[in-house]
Amino acid sequence: MKKNYMLYLFLLPAVSLVFIFNYIPMYGxxxxxxDFSVTRGIFGxxxxxxxxxxxxxxxPNFFQIFSNTIKLSVYGLIIGFPVPVLLALMLNQVRRSKIxxxxxxxxYAPHFISTVVxxxxxxIFLSPAGPVNALITQFTGNPISFMSNPDYFRSIFIISGIWQGAGFSSIVYVAALSNADPQLHDAATIDGASLLQRTWHIDIQVLKPVMAVxxxxxxxxxxxVGFEKAYLLQTDMNIPASEIIDTYVYKRGLLSGDWSFGAAVGLxxxxxxxxxxxxxxGIIKKLNGETLY
Known part of the structure; x- marks a missing residue:
């Protein structure tokens, strides 16, 4: 530490911020x-x-809330996780740097758009008078109430999330692919390997450690799941599909003032x-050898 004290000084602000804002509040x-009361305080x-x-x-609504949270997360993970990988693989095939x-x-641009926006x-797009329904009306004659029908909420939530985050998430994979040895591709091409074979046996193998983590x-x-978007997309009609644990905690804990119950649900x-x-x-460590810690 004495030899590399400058590096530890650079690290000190980040460690201090994490300790102050992530660890100290844990007593809460x-x-x-x-049975928490603001007037009596935590220790009273x-x-x-x-x-x-x-x-x-x-x-009575525990199963519905828990189920909504799990479904949005699992479906979003299954559908959304491969998309950044595919984007990175396709970008890796573009040879002209300007393009x-x-x-x-x-x-990358959608990532920087506010969740409120x-x-x-x-x-706007999915309203009865919006452009999507204008196109649907051309073919069916009847608009669809997307935002008031619980059946459409999960699809809207997941697809919009992929559109917003997939491009930015692909940055890590693009950076990892830059470590792939070009000589491996050249040797595979000489041996007659197709593009799909080179992608599977070279690029995917380079990405596997990053994908695992x-x-x-x-x-x-x-x-x-993401409190902000779930809460902003909620309507009185789609609550059976849009009410998740985070929005429930906000409503019960903050809006209703039941601090202890909200903290219990959050915990x-x-x-x-x-x-x-x-x-x-543990599972991925056994299967793949890669681990987070």
């Missing part, structure tokens, strides 16, 4: 086990043990995510 989870409120957790697990940069600019765009992280965040959500992260890390 105590209110999940209390009475203890109720696991009552809030039992209340949530036995509530490649222009394509990257186009596919994305939600507004979705409502990012997949583990995605599994760990499977319970964190439950976090523990499930941690269990999934550790499990996925």
């Amino acid at each position: 989870v105590l209110i999940a086990f209390q 409120s009475g203890w109720v043990g696991l009552d809030h957790f039992r209340s949530f697990l036995t509530s 490649k940069k222009n394509i990257q600019l186009i596919i 994305i939600a507004g765009m979705i409502f 990012l997949f583990i992280l995605a599994i760990g965040g499977i319970m964190g 439950f959500n976090t523990v499930i995510g941690l269990i999934l992260l550790v499990t996925a890390n």
Whole structure:
């Protein structure tokens, strides 16, 4: 440490920020086990043990909320995870740097659009008088109420999420592909390997370690669907499909002022995510040898 003290000084601000804003507030989870009162404070409120957790697990809408969260996450992961990989593989085949940069600019741009703006765009495009329904009306004669029908919510949520994030997520894979030895492609081409064979046996093998780590992280965040967009896309009609744990915590914990119950549900959500992260890390370590830690 004495020899490399300058490096540790550079690291100190980041470590301090994580400690101050991520670790110190952890004592706040105590209110999940209390009948918390703002006037009495954390150390003055009475203890109720696991009552809030039992209340949530036995509530009539628990299964629906938990199911919505899992479905949005799992479907989004299954459908969305391969898309950045495919984009990176296709970008890797573009040889003209100017064209490649222009394509990257186009596919990265949606990532920088605010979630509020994305939600507004979705409502405008999918409204009964919007351009999508104008096209549908041309063929069927009847518009579709996309935002008021729960059956369409998951598709809208997942597809818009892929459109917004896939391009930016492909950056990691594009960077990993730059480490692929061009001589391997040249040798495979001389041996008569097709483009598909070179992609599978060279490019995919280079991406496998990165894919394994990012997949583990995605599994760990499977319970964190994304409060902002889910809440912004909610309507009174699509709540059966759009109510997830994060929006439920916001409504019950903040809007209704039931701080302890909201903290208990949030802690439950976090523990499930941690269990999934550790499990996925162990399984992929055995199957692939790659691991997050």
